[in-house]
Amino acid sequence: MPRGVPNLFVEPDCEHNGQAKKGCAKPLPGELARSCAFQGSQAVLLPVSDAAHLVHGTPGCLQNSWAMLENGLQGGPLSKSGFSMGLTEMDIILGGRKKLLEAINYIIEHYHPPCIFVYATCITFLTAEDLASICDKAEKQWNVPVIPLHYPGFTGNGNMGSRQAGEALFDKVIGTSDADPGRLTPFDINLIGDYRFASEGQDIEAMLSKIGIRVISRIAGECTFAELRSAHQAKLNMLVCSRSMVTLARKMRDSFDIPYFEGSFCGSREIRFSLRQLSFHFQDERFDKQLHRYMRKEEERLHKDILHTYKSLKGRKVVLFTDGSESWSYISVLSELGLRIAAIGTNQNAQEDISRIKERLQEETILVVQSDEAKMLQLYRDRKAELMIVSGRNAFVPLKERIPFLNLDEQQHGGYAGYEGVRRLARDLLDTLEQPVWNLIFRCSPWEVDSYGQA
Amino acid sequence: MARPERSTAKPLSINPFQTSQAIGGVLALQGIFRSIPVLHGAQGCAESVQTVLSRHFREPISIQNIAIHEQNLIFGGGEGIREMIRHVMSRHNPDVIALVGTSLTKVVGEDLLGIADDYFRHNKEMFKDKLMFGLYLPDYEGSMESGYAKTVFSVIQKIMQSGRKTVRKKKRNRINLLPGAHMTPGDVMELKEIIASFDLEVIVLPDLSSSLTGHLMTGHTALSRGGVPLDYMREMLASAYTVALGKSMEPCARLLHEGLQIPYLVFNGVTGLRESDEFFLFLRQFSQSEGENKYRWQRQFLLDCMLDTRSVFRGRRIAAALEPDHLVALYQCLSELGIRSFRSVISAPSPSVDALPEVPLLGDLDDLERIAAAGADLWISNSYGQQTARNNNIPYIPLGFPVFNRFGAAARTTAGYRGTAELLNDLANTLNSKGRIS
Numbered sequence: 001m002p003r004g005v006p007n008l009f010v011e012p013d014c015e016h017n018g019q020a021k022k023g024c025a026k027p028l029p030g031e032l033a034r035s036c037a038f039q040g041s042q043a044v045l046l047p048v049s050d051a052a053h054l055v056h057g058t059p060g061c062l063q064n065s066w067a068m069l070e071n072g073l074q075g076g077p078l079s080k081s082g083f084s085m086g087l088t089e090m091d092i093i094l095g096g097r098k099k100l101l102e103a104i105n106y107i108i109e110h111y112h113p114p115c116i117f118v119y120a121t122c123i124t125f126l127t128a129e130d131l132a133s134i135c136d137k138a139e140k141q142w143n144v145p146v147i148p149l150h151y152p153g154f155t156g157n158g159n160m161g162s163r164q165a166g167e168a169l170f171d172k173v174i175g176t177s178d179a180d181p182g183r184l185t186p187f188d189i190n191l192i193g194d195y196r197f198a199s200e201g202q203d204i205e206a207m208l209s210k211i212g213i214r215v216i217s218r219i220a221g222e223c224t225f226a227e228l229r230s231a232h233q234a235k236l237n238m239l240v241c242s243r244s245m246v247t248l249a250r251k252m253r254d255s256f257d258i259p260y261f262e263g264s265f266c267g268s269r270e271i272r273f274s275l276r277q278l279s280f281h282f283q284d285e286r287f288d289k290q291l292h293r294y295m296r297k298e299e300e301r302l303h304k305d306i307l308h309t310y311k312s313l314k315g316r317k318v319v320l321f322t323d324g325s326e327s328w329s330y331i332s333v334l335s336e337l338g339l340r341i342a343a344i345g346t347n348q349n350a351q352e353d354i355s356r357i358k359e360r361l362q363e364e365t366i367l368v369v370q371s372d373e374a375k376m377l378q379l380y381r382d383r384k385a386e387l388m389i390v391s392g393r394n395a396f397v398p399l400k401e402r403i404p405f406l407n408l409d410e411q412q413h414g415g416y417a418g419y420e421g422v423r424r425l426a427r428d429l430l431d432t433l434e435q436p437v438w439n440l441i442f443r444c445s446p447w448e449v450d451s452y453g454q455a
Numbered sequence: 456m457a458r459p460e461r462s463t464a465k466p467l468s469i470n471p472f473q474t475s476q477a478i479g480g481v482l483a484l485q486g487i488f489r490s491i492p493v494l495h496g497a498q499g500c501a502e503s504v505q506t507v508l509s510r511h512f513r514e515p516i517s518i519q520n521i522a523i524h525e526q527n528l529i530f531g532g533g534e535g536i537r538e539m540i541r542h543v544m545s546r547h548n549p550d551v552i553a554l555v556g557t558s559l560t561k562v563v564g565e566d567l568l569g570i571a572d573d574y575f576r577h578n579k580e581m582f583k584d585k586l587m588f589g590l591y592l593p594d595y596e597g598s599m600e601s602g603y604a605k606t607v608f609s610v611i612q613k614i615m616q617s618g619r620k621t622v623r624k625k626k627r628n629r630i631n632l633l634p635g636a637h638m639t640p641g642d643v644m645e646l647k648e649i650i651a652s653f654d655l656e657v658i659v660l661p662d663l664s665s666s667l668t669g670h671l672m673t674g675h676t677a678l679s680r681g682g683v684p685l686d687y688m689r690e691m692l693a694s695a696y697t698v699a700l701g702k703s704m705e706p707c708a709r710l711l712h713e714g715l716q717i718p719y720l721v722f723n724g725v726t727g728l729r730e731s732d733e734f735f736l737f738l739r740q741f742s743q744s745e746g747e748n749k750y751r752w753q754r755q756f757l758l759d760c761m762l763d764t765r766s767v768f769r770g771r772r773i774a775a776a777l778e779p780d781h782l783v784a785l786y787q788c789l790s791e792l793g794i795r796s797f798r799s800v801i802s803a804p805s806p807s808v809d810a811l812p813e814v815p816l817l818g819d820l821d822d823l824e825r826i827a828a829a830g831a832d833l834w835i836s837n838s839y840g841q842q843t844a845r846n847n848n849i850p851y852i853p854l855g856f857p858v859f860n861r862f863g864a865a866a867r868t869t870a871g872y873r874g875t876a877e878l879l880n881d882l883a884n885t886l887n888s889k890g891r892i893s
Contacts, residue, residue: 103466
């Protein structure tokens with residue numbers, strides 16, 4: 001690791017400090033593949049939509065992030081473009097220094113981005129390419145920030161990469177511009193999230209702007225480079241459903257005096273908690289009153305809808321088979337809708353996530369920390385659940401078993417954040433449960449029956 | 456040989472569509488029953504291969520991963536490799552286990568194959584009735600197509616080595632089919648049906664038609680769910696003929712020919728009238744049978760379709776970025792209708808492209824955009840090109856790999872008379888749509 005990169009899992013603000021087992025262990029054999037640090041850093045930085053993102057690696061490295069680009073983001077001018085060095089064997093043997101500098105020059109000349117992020121990968125790390133000096137050189141030549149990211153895949157998992165991307169933002173970007181002070185309001189905040197937040201960010205922002213809060217920057221959400229540079233002017237940071245960048249939040253608190261808190265906007269209980277935290281930080285009576293009026297109004301409306309429109313959800317049992325923060329952020333909204341959570345299966349969760357789950361758990365829920373498919377299916381059947389909520393690769397578990405399921409990654413109607421999000425989730429759950437297909441897939445084929453009337 | 460040109464204008468690739476060799480390797484293994492690929496790379500390497508394949512086929516993909524960590528760089532990863540083989544064998548009990556080295560393996564200098572061989576020699580009992588092999592598929596060279604072909608080559612090589620020494624009598628009415636990476640499961644299924652209609656038996660390697668097509672095989676397993684079983688695959692050595700689809704698969708067919716004197720034929724993809732005709736003629740002569748009548752009807756439909764769509768294709772300029780074999784298959788079909796130009800980009804050099812009228816550019820989607828800017832009526836590429844095609848207001852058809860946000864990419868058929876007609880209709884409809892939808 002170049003020039004004393006600190007161990008980011010020694011984080012004073014982590015809750016598991018002092019415990020014997022901490023941080024993230026290396027995966028055991030047979031454990032499913034996870035994203036790597038390089039992908040983690042891309043997940044945080046790719047949403048910076050006007051910057052250019054140059055991957056200094058072999059062509060394969062871009063595969064996953066390409067998928068991410070297509071996925072949720074609206075995207076600015078450059079986030080639709082993938083820049084890769086496409087290193088060949090010769091480049092690896094002879095070194096890619098010269099080529100990299102040419103590539104940076106090419107991007108600046110042809111695309112004029114406000115900034116370039118240059119990602120090291122396993123290969124360039126092993127060939128000991130001095131990324132930092134090349135970036136320095138280009139930066140001086142063009143007077144455009146060229147930011148190296150030294151986080152190749154084998155240094156850890158995606159979480160590690162996210163943290164390190166946060167470091168880079170803190171060191172090189174945040175606080176480098178005081179532009180636009182005229183527009184500052186007393187209620188300016190930053191939202192810090194993870195990749196799912198990219199699609200929910202707009203909903204959250206719309207809701208906040210209704211009560212007079214302005215979002216300066218969305219870290220790991222769609223954001224321009226200029227917004228990130230003046231992120232230090234905010235009065236408050238909020239970690240939305242994700243602690244992967246708690247180090248960044250802590251450092252911003254220490255250097256810029258910006259306090260931070262953690263919250264979620266999934267379900268009215270979580271919204272209430274988050275907004276009250278906001279209000280507490282601002283200590284403004286008028287604002288506080290206004291906020292409570294807004295919450296009361298919205299909660300009453302929502303409550304009425306749940307009682308009438310969505311009442312058939314009440315008492316139905318679901319199994320949650322998700323990873324990361326998704327496993328806790330949906331718990332309160334599901335119970336708010338009257339659903340009962342039979343079991344929660346998680347694999348990739350940090351200890352904080354587990355404690356968040358436990359805080360929100362109903363008594364009847366079984367928590368499986370190291371879950372596998374067989375175990376989850378067993379629980380689903382034993383506890384007579386009617387629906388599975390899944391994400392990522394777990395989507396194939398209910399699909400192959402012909403179990404009704406809602407795939408959080410597949411939803412096309414927007415995220416589930418905010419009051420409107422609760423309605424959207426309720427609607428999606430109802431629609432899913434009512435689809436005739438769940439019965440039809442068990443229908444006997446014509447060569448198994450004599451007539452359908454009796455079968 | 457006309458070598459493809461690399462665009463020398465820029466030192467990087469912008470919007471690359473190159474897929475790594477490892478993707479091809481893992482894909483090929485999905486078409487072998489109860490197999491498991493074990494990738495040796497950073498944990499992200501396996502994750503991205505799995506994600507991309509899953510998103511394209513909308514199916515679970517069997518894959519395991521020997522993760523390289525920092526400590527492996529210093530202390531070596533031999534124990535990790537052995538541990539992983541042990542784990543995979545005891546936990547999942549696969550029939551075929553493939554160790555795939557990435558570019559990272561090579562640069563780290565880990566002797567993956569040596570370690571695996573050594574392990575195999577010391578644990579012969581464990582691998583009785585199983586097939587274990589290893590190969591390197593670095594992503595700094597080749598593409599999905601070459602990785603796929605190399606994997607099939609390694610499988611055949613291993614089978615030939617482990618095959619019993621006795622000279623077998625060839626089975627007269629059985630052929631081997633080696634579909635290239637550009638053949639979808641739907642294509643393979645169509646060709647299997649056609650071959651079967653001539654009363655021939657066919658062994659397909661790899662057989663994606665029974666693997667990634669979305670059958671609901673219940674029960675959870677980390678192994679591939681369909682494809683050709685190992686003992687059936689071993690029977691390939693006693694087949695009377697081999698048909699390879701795609702130039703990239705020719706070395707595999709040649710291997711069987713050189714070792715076992717099995718004659719072979721290479722088709723580009725059985726797309727287009729002429730090639731379909733030749734395929735049917737071969738089957739007719741080889742089987743001494745007439746095949747099913749329905750194919751005569753399908754041929755009539757295709758002729759009608761060609762006449763119907765003829766006016767749409769006339770004078771059109773096509774811009775395409777695909778794997779080399781796929782480009783050739785597409786071109787031979789379109790050339791029968793008379794298009795004005797067919798300009799293309801490939802991501803890795805291949806001898807296949809000699810069949811194209813214009814030498815393709817070795818490059819990326821940015822190069823295709825430049826080509827298209829000079830005038831194009833149809834843009835053909837994987838899903839990464841969709842946005843660019845839209846921005847340039849060029850009708851776009853998703854083909855190749857990966858194709859996201861489209862259902863049925865796996866079932867799509869472009870082979871045989873019926874498949875060709877479907878492809879032509881599809882292209883013609885898209886060409887016609889210009890001006891009506893953006």
